[in-house]
Amino acid sequence: MERFKILISEKEIKKRVKGLAAEINRDFKNKHLYIIGILNGCYMFISDLTKELKMPITVDFMRVSSYGNATETSGVVRIIMDVSESLSGKNVLIVEDIIDTGLTMDYLIRTIKQKNPKTIKVCTLLHKKIKTRVNIKIDYCGFEIPDKFVVGYGLDLNNMYRNLKYIGYK
Numbered sequence: 001m002e003r004f005k006i007l008i009s010e011k012e013i014k015k016r017v018k019g020l021a022a023e024i025n026r027d028f029k030n031k032h033l034y035i036i037g038i039l040n041g042c043y044m045f046i047s048d049l050t051k052e053l054k055m056p057i058t059v060d061f062m063r064v065s066s067y068g069n070a071t072e073t074s075g076v077v078r079i080i081m082d083v084s085e086s087l088s089g090k091n092v093l094i095v096e097d098i099i100d101t102g103l104t105m106d107y108l109i110r111t112i113k114q115k116n117p118k119t120i121k122v123c124t125l126l127h128k129k130i131k132t133r134v135n136i137k138i139d140y141c142g143f144e145i146p147d148k149f150v151v152g153y154g155l156d157l158n159n160m161y162r163n164l165k166y167i168g169y170k
Helices: 010-027 043-051 103-113
Strands: 005-008 033-039 057-065 078-081 091-099 119-127 140-144 167-169
Touching (some): 010 119, 033 043, 043 057, 043 091, 057 103, 091 103
Parallel strands (some): 033 091, 091 119, 119 140
Antiparallel strands (some): 005 167, 057 078
């Protein structure tokens, strides 16, 4: 397997995921939380995060496309798979692997708002703040990272390297 430089170690990820879960537990104590994971990249993150949550949860997924096979977003967002339940009156937490330009998340928030949830919060493992082009509120952020193309812990390059336990770059 190809080797990458480690940007965030497995140990750092585990510690930060527990910290994010503690923040979410505090904010949603005794409230049902409807969690929407954005596939495919979020699968490791959402799995580890939800194991640490203490409130009743429902986990659902959306799949969107804005990259294709490129390493830069096209800016055009398509919903490939939508949530399976009504979001009306629910406390929604969107879980994303990485936010860079913010265009995809901005589109998702606007789309989910049309489904009349009680609240919408955003949780991302990684944020490339320097690349963000739209103003979105990130309620729970794992790590701010530099403008590097990263892989591992669910993030991929042409659908490979998702299984790395760390987040790496070339």
